[in-house]
Amino acid sequence: MTSWGDAGSAGPLFVAVIGLLGLILSPLAELLIAKMLPRVGPMPGMRARITTAVITAVLCAAFAFRVGSDAALPAFILLSVLGVQLARIDVALHLLPNPVVLSLLVGGLLCLLGATFGGEPWANLVRALAGAVILFVIYLILALISPAGLGMGDVKLAAPVGLYLGYLGWTQLFYGGLLGFILNGLVTVFVVARNRKERTSDVAHGPSMIGTAVGIGLLFS
Template structure:
């Protein structure tokens, strides 16, 4: 992608960064939303530019950007109130499935759509099993989000799916250990997994 194109994507990300907090307020209270105050236009811009640099020649780039935009709202809400609202997850899933279907048809690569559906199935089934383990703290909101994120990962291929399955839990585990060591939390403290799922998926898309 050209430098001008990257600037345009960065500006688009910045606009998304401004819009995310008002959208997130629809699903939580303003007081709780302060916990998600880390989100800013520069963060959204970095997310968008990373996708553009890594996948600028992929016909599904607009879909990846749209899913990332919804994902930013989900991350803020989950940080604020430990919840991944079904309407937001459904929007992300609809955008991903509809967008990837269109991209596959326009590019004449229906096989990639089958890969996307396979990625969703693998990610969803894997997280169902994790949620059913004894003492698991994985919620079914996390399971549904993982299945949705499996769509773009499956579009990119097996390596992206594997990275997308491993990286979120690695990131979450490191964060938990760091917070425990700093005595910021205790063993029974509940932490949101949604941001880790989204960040891990973003990284998997960059390297997949």
């Protein structure tokens, strides 16, 4: 299990600065995605942009408070920025763009590698790599068994989600993987109950996976 060295000890100014960083990075990420991935479409509307920016800023500030000056903080800032973007796109388009998912995986790995060279135990990085492989394989098997329930985008997203959960610990990986399905089930029941025309397969699974990874990172590290 990872134990943040300065968890909860970050000063208000540090937390505010990291939150402001998230507020800035969110529209920059949206701009890059819109320019480099025409398939995703143009920039979202102003309301969506403000919402994603605020959520990203809050998550970045929360991680700054939770993690403090830990060397792994950049990895979780990246998770906040790209995770919110992936959730937004998946909800709007039922799509998890490969370049964004790959950026989260490779960027997260590089950030965690940097944290390891910065003094974090190598065991955390090895466990993170194992977590990425384990969760990816589990999602792949489930998608092959029930293609209507999971898309290949969800399978690919399982790799970076497993990377982060694995870095936090084996317990976090197990419960995080399980809670992702539970959360998605609850969301599906709620959405279908409100809109009876909505099919269960039309409910995006990506936001539940990302939300679980973020929640586990903030609460149970």
